[in-house]
Amino acid sequence: MKLGELGEFALIDRLSRDLVHRPEEVVRGIGDDAAVLDFDGPRWLLFTTDMLVEGVHFSLDYASPVQVGIKAVAVNVSDIAAMGGWPAHGVVSLGLPPRLSVEEVEELYRGIRRAAKEYDLNIVGGDTVLSPERLVINVALLGFVEKGRAVYRSGARVGDLICVTGSLGKSAAGLYLCQHPEAGAGPGVAAYLKRAHLEPRAKLRSGRILSAAGVTAMDDVSDGLAAELREICRASGVGCRVRAADIPVDYRVREVAALAGRDPLDWAFSGGEDFELVFTIPPERVALVEERLAAAGEECRCIGEVIPAEKGMVLELPGGRCVPLEARGYDHFAP
Amino acid sequence: MKLGELGEFALIDRLSRDLVHRPEEVVRGIGDDAAVLDFDGPRWLLFTTDMLVEGVHFSLDYASPVQVGIKAVAVNVSDIAAMGGWPAHGVVSLGLPPRLSVEEVEELYRGIRRAAKEYDLNIVGGDTVLSPERLVINVALLGFVEKGRAVYRSGARVGDLICVTGSLGKSAAGLYLCQHPEAGAGPGVAAYLKRAHLEPRAKLRSGRILSAAGVTAMDDVSDGLAAELREICRASGVGCRVRAADIPVDYRVREVAALAGRDPLDWAFSGGEDFELVFTIPPERVALVEERLAAAGEECRCIGEVIPAEKGMVLELPGGRCVPLEARGYDHFAP
Structure with a gap:
């Protein structure tokens, strides 16, 4: 079956079975804006990731590298916001086409840095690899929310x-x-x-x-x-x-x-x-x-x-x- | 300047400045196999990410989708191992070319699931997007190590x-x-x-x-x-x-x-x-x-x-x- 016939959401449903082996720390796994993890502190940890692919999520024809960097951070912070939490630490993977100049990659990082500062989060690690055709940016983000205060998609009640x-x-x-x-x-x-x-x-x-x-x-x-x-x-x-x-x-x-x-x-x-x-x-x-x-x-x-x-x-x-x-x-x- | 003239490691040096705004939780940021975060519990948190790009890190000509999934998890677990820790929770981003069948993507996830089970870690979230030409897999992984027991690259002493x-x-x-x-x-x-x-x-x-x-x-x-x-x-x-x-x-x-x-x-x-x-x-x-x-x-x-x-x-x-x-x-x- 082709991916297009099944669709993105049905695919995710199929893939997301049997992925939690140690349930004791997992308050919420796949299926919300971010995973919710409980490590026994006063706060829950939120964990989310988003991938942006050139020509799919952005185009360098009209977005500057700085703007692409800003967007890559913002879409992840938005997932943390939707849980009611705040972001803390991120890691960034870059798949870089050789046609990009060092200056363009530095601009991209300037955008990442600017957004990280705006949302008061740290970039603590990453990976930098070759991606022959398209610029690919993946951000994974850790955030926090007070224990018991994460907002899920699943809490809506009739009459709300x-x-x-x-x-x-x-x-x-x-x-x-x-x-x-x-x-x-x-x-x-x-x-x-x-x-x-x-x-x-x-x-x-x-x-x-x-x-x-x-x-x-x-x-x-x-x-x-x-x-x-x-x-x-x-x-x-x-x-x-x-x-x-x-x-x-x-x-x-x-x-x-x-x-x-x-x-x-x-x-x-x-x-x-x-x-x-x-x-x-x-x-x-x-x-x-x-x-x-x-x-x-x-x-x-x-x-x-x-x-x-x-x-x-x-x-x-x-x-x-x-x-x-x-x-x-x-x-x-x-x- | 072209990326090839500067090289991967010099590029990372350039990019990794000024990325920590809230240093109080960061024991180690960019520059080791994984970041080390201290949230005040008995354990330190390890945080790492790795991106694999088809044709660069693997080829579907000789690797099966199951093997690609296994590798995507293993390379991240290896970073946690190199810090002396153990893995706990991961998120997976997939950039999927439309030519892949649903069955191939399920095989890929079978590999991810098998490796997650072997290393006793949970997959708690992810992102699934279109990547027109190449399969791209990014895993971000959280792990733990006993407080004060992370092993860095920086501790070697003359005579060791x-x-x-x-x-x-x-x-x-x-x-x-x-x-x-x-x-x-x-x-x-x-x-x-x-x-x-x-x-x-x-x-x-x-x-x-x-x-x-x-x-x-x-x-x-x-x-x-x-x-x-x-x-x-x-x-x-x-x-x-x-x-x-x-x-x-x-x-x-x-x-x-x-x-x-x-x-x-x-x-x-x-x-x-x-x-x-x-x-x-x-x-x-x-x-x-x-x-x-x-x-x-x-x-x-x-x-x-x-x-x-x-x-x-x-x-x-x-x-x-x-x-x-x-x-x-x-x-x-x-x-």
Whole structure:
């Protein structure tokens, strides 16, 4: 069977069996944004990894090496943020094509260093190898969270509200502008959206606030809102109803979508790489969360609610008609 | 400047500056087989990563996917072994070319699972992405060592003896036979050496014994004996004198080297991927180490001694003549 026929998520399901031989230290293994390990201290350890491949996750045609370095760290920090924790120590593997100059590799590391500093984490090791065609960057990251306070995908309960930080679709709109510089967006709009795509920021502070406020489930929006909602629904054994009219989409994203002849909601649901946090929370705690996020300069919007699993994943269109919310997130091996 | 002009090791030196912002938990950062982290428990945490790229570190022309999986885990465990520790938890990133079948990827994971079981470690997470041309595997591994008992490259002292476990050159001879099946080696010899190359084993038990016995410096022979000796000499600020006649080389390696018209010592010094352990130890402790290793079914040979840095790295040829020991280990970016 070809990888494309099975799909990324079914593949991971198949591979992830029988991988824990010593369960005593493993609070959570494969299946969340990061593994959770308990070494008997006051904190749990979080452990995650992400690989970026040139031409798949980034292009040096429009991303500078510094931006690629920033992104490689940010996507990993985002996984730690989605668990409610904070990052501490990372290791970086670089697969380097010989066509790169030493200066370009130093620029790449400048980006890694800058992001590491921003998120207050150490780079403590790595590996540097030859990769003949494509630049490949793998970061593995250790973080911490207070014992018992990790937020999983699996804690959503019927009646919880579904909320999202910031706004969605910016990264997809920025990618569109990178690929279509002729699209006609104003320079300010283009710079803002391209930066959102090329220099993503992990919502670390929001993740800490949300963990402390007792959200029930959380995920970072790396593969698009639809895919993350599906992950939460699947892990929690619930369904969801989401109101299209309440999805936060920046006016600049709407502007570029109009130029591109695209529905901005498609970018919000399927574009991915926004690295916002989507979470579920009992209704009585929403006001507290909104207040604390606002105090940190962060927005948050309630976009729907958790419903029983048998009702499925539903998108309520403006006007009230409900349609199935298709989980069309990014699949690496989709045909 | 091109990567090939600078070389892998100088590149790493350049990149590894200013990467630790929070030094309080970092016992050792970049520059040894694994980072050493102190989280205030009775054990130190070891953290390492290694990337394998198809066509660079392995070829699916002669390695089965199971063997590639075994190797990806073993090379990381070997780094933990070289610190004197034991592995505990790993995360695996796969960059998968679409030409691979689901069954091949499952075989790859079968190898990962088999090695994880052998070394008693958990796979707790990972990432699975598209890599258009080449299969890329990155493993990041956490391990432990008793507080204060990590063995670095930097502890060798003048007067210490230099010893190596097992024998060297088997992996290089095995690679030669994979690439030259017509070489004419007997089937038993070929199977033995090819397996040494394709299914390397980390010397975990030996590393534990050596750490407990108080060796002063240690490295795994991943890039060839010459490169590892250079690392130890550089980190410890010492030189070394090694006797060519005492380098342990298996008779099967000599046999294949004769067929290939190669000097078996070249394979021992520059071939790499033997994953034996090279270590330094005060002379009075050698007998104890030999005894304990023998009890575990492991051999060990003294091949030289640590000398002052100003005397350099010296190879004593049979007959007594001394020549500079060139550090010709594997360099990914060598022209």
